[in-house]
Amino acid sequence: MGDVTEFAALLTELKGRTERSYGSLARRLGMNTSTLHRYCAGEAVPQDFAPVERLAEFCGATPEERLELHRRWLRAVAARQRPRGTAAATETRASAVTETREPGQKQVPVPRRRWYRHRRTTVLVGVACALLATLGTLSALPGGGHPSASDGPARSAGSSAGPSGATTPPRHSPTPTASTTASSTPGTASTAPGSGSGSAPGRTSPSSNAAPGGGKASAPGTGVPLAWTADSQVWAFGCAHDYVIGRPPAQVPPPPAEQDAGPWASAQGAVHGRETNVEISVQGRSSTAVVLTALRVRVVGRAAPASGTAYAMDQGCGGSLSKRYFSVDLDKDRPVAHSVAGNDAGTPIPAVSLPYRVSSEDPEVLLVTARTESCDCNWYLELDWSSQGRTGTVRIDDHGRPFRTSSIKGLPRYWYGSDDGERKWVPVTG
Numbered sequence: 362m363g364d365v366t367e368f369a370a371l372l373t374e375l376k377g378r379t380e381r382s383y384g385s386l387a388r389r390l391g392m393n394t395s396t397l398h399r400y401c402a403g404e405a406v407p408q409d410f411a412p413v414e415r416l417a418e419f420c421g422a423t424p425e426e427r428l429e430l431h432r433r434w435l436r437a438v439a440a441r442q443r444p445r446g447t448a449a450a451t452e453t454r455a456s457a458v459t460e461t462r463e464p465g466q467k468q469v470p471v472p473r474r475r476w477y478r479h480r481r482t483t484v485l486v487g488v489a490c491a492l493l494a495t496l497g498t499l500s501a502l503p504g505g506g507h508p509s510a511s512d513g514p515a516r517s518a519g520s521s522a523g524p525s526g527a528t529t530p531p532r533h534s535p536t537p538t539a540s541t542t543a544s545s546t547p548g549t550a551s552t553a554p555g556s557g558s559g560s561a562p563g564r565t566s567p568s569s570n571a572a573p574g575g576g577k578a579s580a581p582g583t584g585v586p587l588a589w590t591a592d593s594q595v596w597a598f599g600c601a602h603d604y605v606i607g608r609p610p611a612q613v614p615p616p617p618a619e620q621d622a623g624p625w626a627s628a629q630g631a632v633h634g635r636e637t638n639v640e641i642s643v644q645g646r647s648s649t650a651v652v653l654t655a656l657r658v659r660v661v662g663r664a665a666p667a668s669g670t671a672y673a674m675d676q677g678c679g680g681s682l683s684k685r686y687f688s689v690d691l692d693k694d695r696p697v698a699h700s701v702a703g704n705d706a707g708t709p710i711p712a713v714s715l716p717y718r719v720s721s722e723d724p725e726v727l728l729v730t731a732r733t734e735s736c737d738c739n740w741y742l743e744l745d746w747s748s749q750g751r752t753g754t755v756r757i758d759d760h761g762r763p764f765r766t767s768s769i770k771g772l773p774r775y776w777y778g779s780d781d782g783e784r785k786w787v788p789v790t791g
Contacts, residue, residue: 368437369403371430372413375420376401379708390415391724406437409650411718418711586748587651587719588644591757593764594622595638595728601675603634603774605667605767610786616674616777634671634769636732638686641757643744644724653717654752655745656727658689658696661763662739671769673776673789685710686728691738691766698729698742716747734770739763 376397379386383401387394392412399405400413407413413434417427596602596619606613606629617625625631645651685703689696703710719725731740741764742757758764775786 364436364440365403365406368433369401371433373401375417375422378420389419406441410434411723585753586646587746588646590642592640593637593759595640596674603671603673603769604631605634605669605671605769606631607669610775613672632667633766636730637764637766639729641727643719645720648720648722650718650720651746651748653715654747655715656698657743658698658740660691660696660738660740664737666768667737671772671774684728685712686730689731691731691733692735731766733766733768735768737767739765
């Protein structure tokens with residue numbers, strides 16, 4: 362059995378554990394269906410280990426299986442780099458390295474041809490390239506630590522956040538936040554200001570400068586090698602969420618669909634109640650791998666919970682899919698983002714384990730759920746990255762402002778239901 366065939370066989374074995382079709386599994390892994398099929402059939406070998414690692418993680422491979430998969434992948438890559446017919450050509454040329462002179466004379470060595478040496482060099486270079494391509498991947502094998510975080514003041518230039526009042530407008534925007542082209546400065550990796558003067562409804566706006574502390578870039582002006590977007594208007598199961606609003610039920614319109622939550626919340630001056638879900642999409646700007654090394658939480662403001670009324674968006678919803686996410690307890694003195702596994706109709710979804718690799722072909726979506734039972738908290742995230750000897754940090758926030766989450770403990774709570782045949786906000790009992 363060849364090296365490529367052995368690699369494909371282990372991929373097929375792992376894929377079989379999921380009992381999913383190629384299309385279903387490919388969607389979970391963020392891959393093309395035909396590409397996944399070609400990998401499992403031995404018709405192609407991925408040049409980067411990241412998609413293979415995602416498959417192993419999703420299929421619940423043991424640490425020993427992941428190491429064996431990595432070993433087989435290295436050998437398969439080397440086999441693909443090796444020119445076809447090399448072994449046969451080697452034997453043929455080796456048998457012809459001497460020639461016979463007159464009878465009784467010794468055989469005299471004949472100089473080897475340059476093309477033979479050139480082919481040997483090609484094989485060695487191919488193996489070396491395969492090894493170099495996986496140096497960053499080895500850090501993502503089992504044993505990688507979870508990110509740590511510490512509470513502290515924001516160090517990003519121009520960023521500030523203080524305690525907010527009970528009925529102040531929300532600190533969130535109706536649209537996701539997006540990163541823009543960035544330039545590195547000593548000690549930071551900061552995003553450049555956008556060309557627009559502000560954020561318009563329905564459009565994204567640039568993030569603020571990244572917070573320092575992620576390490577120095579090797580050459581100023583080379584830019585941050587990744588792009589990201591953040592959406593804080595994400596509801597649990599697509600329907601469950603609470604907002605704190607300083608208005609009575611009669612003045613609050615019916616709850617919106619999740620996709621319309623941003624404009625609705627902004628118009629009501631709403632604040633995220635009890636928890637905020639932030640969905641972060643991260644992607645490299647090129648095919649070069651970028652390693653996400655740590656995710657930290659920074660709480661920059663704590664105040665008494667906002668006053669008002671809690672309005673529940675759920676209407677008896679539920680779902681069999683719970684996404685994997687990072688859980689943050691904002692009530693801790695030093696909040697930490699803990700990775701939590703998900704579940705899809707009884708099938709476990711492995712937790713994200715940092716370090717993690719992304720590129721333009723292999724994006725990653727991170728979900729962060731921050732909760733509080735005791736404060737009106739202002740906070741943001743820091744994502745550390747490393748690529749080609751450079752390191753840096755990007756700040757994940759809400760259009761240059763911290764995210765805001767307030768406790769709903771002790772507040773009157775309503776949900777939208779039927780009362781005497783009329784659809785309206787009804788007090789939550791029990």
